[in-house]
């Protein structure tokens with residue numbers, strides 16, 4: 001029971017070093033690819049205010065979102081984990097998957113229906129290094145614990161002969 005508690009404390013201690021796994025990117029300013037972590041979330045600012053715009057979002061040339069006159073249409077595969085904040089023109093994808101890596105393109109049409117330049121960005125999903133660190137940290141704790149237990153057993157074994165002799 002004590003060992004189990006110690007492991008829990010170790011895991012908790014390691015977890016305290018975890019930074020939030022939300023990645024923020026700006027499609028108009030960032031020059032490097034946006035790099036969210038697997039299982040995390042990512043917010044991509046597409047434009048300042050989408051209210052009066054018509055937008056079509058593509059990933060690797062497959063359309064996954066359509067926004068027009070306040071109506072948002074997201075394909076089934078993205079529905080559960082995709083949000084679009086109209087007032088701030090921000091696209092949020094939660095529960096990021098490795099397969100989200102790719103090239104993204106947003107076609108935008110101004111209030112008069114005139115096509116403006118595309119918004120482009122790329123996602124480069126990476127492994128959650130901090131999660132791996134937590135696992136490594138817990139594993140290290142477990143190894144230390146085993147060493148400790150083995151040491152105790154060894155000491156007891158060494159002490160036992162003395163006890164026997166003292167009794168004699």
Ligand SMILES: *[C@@H]1O[C@H](CO)[C@@H](O)[C@H](O)[C@H]1NC(C)=O
Nearest residue numbers: 075076077078079080081095
């Ligand atoms: C989205 O969530 C609903 C309800 O939780 C579920 O039935 C559906 O299978 C999910 N769709 C995808 C593509 O994950």
Ligand SMILES: *[C@@H]1O[C@H](CO)[C@@H](O)[C@H](O)[C@H]1NC(C)=O
Nearest residue numbers: 048049050051052086087088
């Ligand atoms: C976005 O634009 C609309 C209409 O122009 C306006 O009503 C709304 O307040 C704006 N939203 C933000 C967050 O600026």
